[in-house]
Amino acid sequence: MGTLNELFDPDRVAVVGATAREGAVGRAVTSNLLADFDGETVPVNPNYDEVLGTPCVDAVDEAEADVAVIVVPPSIVLDAIEACGEAGVRNVVVITAGFGETGEDGADRERRLAELADEYELNLVGPNSLGIMSTPSGMNATFGPENALPGGLSFMSQSGAFVTAVLDWANDNGVGFKDVVSLGNKAVLDETDFVDHWGDDEDTDVIIGYLEGIEDGREFIETARETAAETPIVAVKSGRTSAGARAASSHTGTLAGSEKAYEAGLDQAGVIRAESVDELFDAAGILGSQPLPETDSVAIVTNAGGPGVMATDAVGDAGLELASFTGETTAALRESMPEEANVHNPVDVIGDADVDRFREALETVIADDNVGAALVLAAPTATLEFDELGEAVRETVADTDAPVAACLMGGDRTREPKRKLQAAGIPCYFDPARGIESLATLAEYRDIREREYADPMSFDVDRERAREVLATVRDREDNRLGVEAMELLDAYGIATPAGEIVDSPERASEVAAEIDGDVVMKIVSPDILHKSDIGGVAVGVADADVADTYEDLITRARNYQPDATILGVQVQEMVDLEDGVETIVGMNRDPQFGPLVMFGLGGIFVEVMEDTAFRVAPVSEPEAREMTEEIQSAPLLRGARGRDPVDLDAVIETIGRLSQLVTDFPAILELDINPLVALPDADGDANAAAVDVRLTVDPEELDLEGPDADPERPHTEEPHQ
Incomplete structure (x- = not known):
């Protein structure tokens, strides 16, 4: 396999199995490519002269394509792959299902698929994939209902349904992507290959993923470590419970490893693990838009006492700490705030605060060298316009190197200010805990980048x-x-x-005599794992009692399990x-x-x-x-x-x-x-x-x-x- 650059930036894409038939996957893929792709789309189907108004060729060798998308029935996928290899097409996306996820016959077909890919040195995505997208060229080589918005996230998912759901949500929330990959069964290309590729991609700000399993954990750790030193990686790993792991295996043919292994492996790889979709995109959003904090100290500026306490609790829960202001900061706040305001952290500008008071407090605390990050937290009042507050936050953040998150607690009146804040790269939430958790993500990634392996x-x-x-x-x-x-x-x-395994009371006594002090004696049997449970261990045995203890241990083992293999008794230094x-x-x-x-x-x-x-x-x-x-x-x-x-x-x-x-x-x-x-x-x-x-x-x-x-x-x- 070679570089994946051409996979995501082709000039010509062939759709092998393109069709005009309503409801067919081949039609959906062709239609999506024709709608937005800057390059040329070439339908391949010997039964059509044209598909959706575009001339159709009989075979892939006539397409001169950089990428081939395979949507033919599973029984002829291998023939299509071989034809791609012979035609010099080096990048293939197999959307067709019916492989390792379906049983023994499908698994055999998938093995042959991988062998052909190796033989022809193909970059192969799938099978059983929704397809791939790359927004710079408008390429939507999927059968999903809509294209992604452009942005700096590159996204891989082992579930095609998760891709369509995420894209639908992301389009509503203005979240954009660079590349999107539905991994499918990962017969050839897997998560490690894409982490490696996106780590070298200047247009990818954050790598995010939904994973049900990792093919080669050790290789993934080594690759992700190198990538995470420059590009953050955030992943949701499903199948955490034994029932979830079984579901993951039946869904994609992935043999899910133990949760403890994934927990350790992802941490050693420098991957930030999200436990939910909200956490995934909260982390991705702030990592792609805010600088990293120099310290774990957080300042909170709020007009709401209760939510301020909630945010304070969240700071401790997230492993961060409340910033301790310098005397200069406290004095400046005391001078500019009403007497009733709290000038210590969290700073409570009180309920009648207007935008100017918020601005003054934020500018003051964020200039404090003891403050690593800040959260602006506001509840609606008659004296505060969220539009004006959003503008003040944007202006203040533009002049600082510290990360800032906002929390606007309200309904309709927060929607437009929230949109403008997020467009300016300032994440905005309803829940104070989400804001603090996002700031904690920045601290976590800072620590990952500073690791020395x-x-x-x-x-x-x-x-x-x-x-x-x-x-x-x-x-x-x-x-x-x-x-x-x-x-x-x-x-x-x-x-x-010191000690020895012996097979007679006489030898037990000889070994014990060579050891200073009393000894420990244990029955030795591969069939009796919990020796202490059956009285198979004797502690503090004096030399004079060793022979009798040997006989006693053997008898206990025989009484407990007559057919057990008894290898002897271990005589060991205490x-x-x-x-x-x-x-x-x-x-x-x-x-x-x-x-x-x-x-x-x-x-x-x-x-x-x-x-x-x-x-x-x-x-x-x-x-x-x-x-x-x-x-x-x-x-x-x-x-x-x-x-x-x-x-x-x-x-x-x-x-x-x-x-x-x-x-x-x-x-x-x-x-x-x-x-x-x-x-x-x-x-x-x-x-x-x-x-x-x-x-x-x-x-x-x-x-x-x-x-x-x-x-x-x-x-x-x-x-x-």
């Missing part, structure tokens, strides 16, 4: 030793490994307590839990994003508390550090109620080593280190110890290397013991 953490490890441990599943009926795989962690330098914090480090392999690394509060409460943070691997040091700060129980790590803080660097290193392990070995489907005991800093000691582990391995993937695995990387570092 670090390389993933990388360590010298013993990959061959790790591979040998993973390969043991080939000799088992079960593909799950437990504490018998502790050597896997050792191979990747993850500290584990880790001091009094001074430590039980955490969990884990991974689940997501279908779209790959390894999703988890960190959180561990032990027996992990599933109850669900206090966890996630990142898509491979993870950098700053990302791992953020994970330790995000969880609600972070104060426990930093030292709470007189406890010593744990060695966070050791925890962060463990997260990095696990991230490298699961990236290197795609065969690892899921893995939990629980608990990972985080201990206070002690020179010379391992301050994060992996006490227990369980994982699931896909034997068929064992010979595959992850994308970051380097076969030349030296394996010289001695792992922690």
Whole structure:
């Protein structure tokens, strides 16, 4: 595939399957192109001499087109694609449905479609697409009812119906677009391709999208990060619930990944996530029209006490803060405002304020260096004309570099002032919370642009030793490994307590004698995952009791599950839990994003508390550090109620080593280190110890290397013991 410039800016567009028949998609597409397209529209249909008054050709090779729009029945789409490839048409939009979304036969047809596109190096949109638009040339190659207004938004959607609904709403509200794409089934071109293209497009101010799934999460993260450094990306991701994910799959054939993976992946990609259509266009509107704030401090100027309080609450809810005015600002406000006015933030110019008082207050607060952004909030009164207020706001904003949003609370009298404000690039709302949320979006994007992305953490490890441990599943009926795989962690330098898995009471006693102090003993069985629930764990076992405890653990396991595979008993050094914090480090392999690394509060409460943070691997040091700060129980790590803080660097290193392990070995489907005991800093000691582990391995993937695995990387570092 080549550049997408010609896809959006063609000189000639062929409609393969054009027809004059009323109600036909081929007629709608042809009619839309003939109505506004600056270039030439060429109908292709051997059954017509002309379509809608335009000469028709028999085959696509006669059209000499830059773009071909395919609207023929699904049974002959592949022939049409092949004809396009042979004719040298490099850009194809397949509107026809009946592919991956319809079942096995359709999926086979879609695979062949992708193969043909690859063979002929086609930029192919769809199938099952509404089509595409590009307003600079007036190109409306869709079967939607109307064209888009021109503007700076480029919009992609995995739902064609969402496109038509949005365009109908946008036309009523004066919202314009540069390009519009209905992604369809994404057999070839997907969201990553369009993010990449629009990131280089000087006429695209903001990229927005409705997504039901992402084809290649890792590639999307890398591409979006680069794009978001210059062009904001805002997306609604549906299918957040399990029911929603199933609906998304049946709707477009997309295999939706887990919500946690999308939440982490979109954040790491620098994508601003909207939860509704209102949020999507609120964010897009302000990002495309207002400067970014230097600080998170917001000033509110209002004539309405109650709405002012609502806006103040919204500031805290949005993660912003009320600006603290300088003494000069407060003095200036006190001098120009009535005695009854509140000259502190939020500034209440009181109900009898006219436009001049509003203007004076706004100009004063926005000149304060402590103010990063401002909200003008007005309710209708007999002394205030909204038309005049709108003009005053426009004039004031023209002379400032700080972002300003307006909130005009009213009905008919606000419509024209609101239109003029938005035409001037000043977003205007009825609800104060929406105004504050929009200002928060600017702060969020500022932070995204200021991010410094670090390389993933990388360590010298013993990959061959790790591979040998993973390969043991080939000799088992079960593909799950437990504490018998502790050597896997050792191979990747993850500290584990001293110990051994034994198969006799005599050997248990010998191992315990080599360990200082009492020991922990655990049943080892792939069939018994929750060992503590059946009494399969003994803590603080003295040397004299080790042999009897061995027999007792084996008996309990046999009584609990007679057919369970018992591999033995682990005899392990005790880790001091009094001074430590039980955490969990884990991974689940997501279908779209790959390894999703988890960190959180561990032990027996992990599933109850669900206090966890996630990142898509491979993870950098700053990302791992953020994970330790995000969880609600972070104060426990930093030292709470007189406890010593744990060695966070050791925890962060463990997260990095696990991230490298699961990236290197795609065969690892899921893995939990629980608990990972985080201990206070002690020179010379391992301050994060992996006490227990369980994982699931896909034997068929064992010979595959992850994308970051380097076969030349030296394996010289001695792992922690």
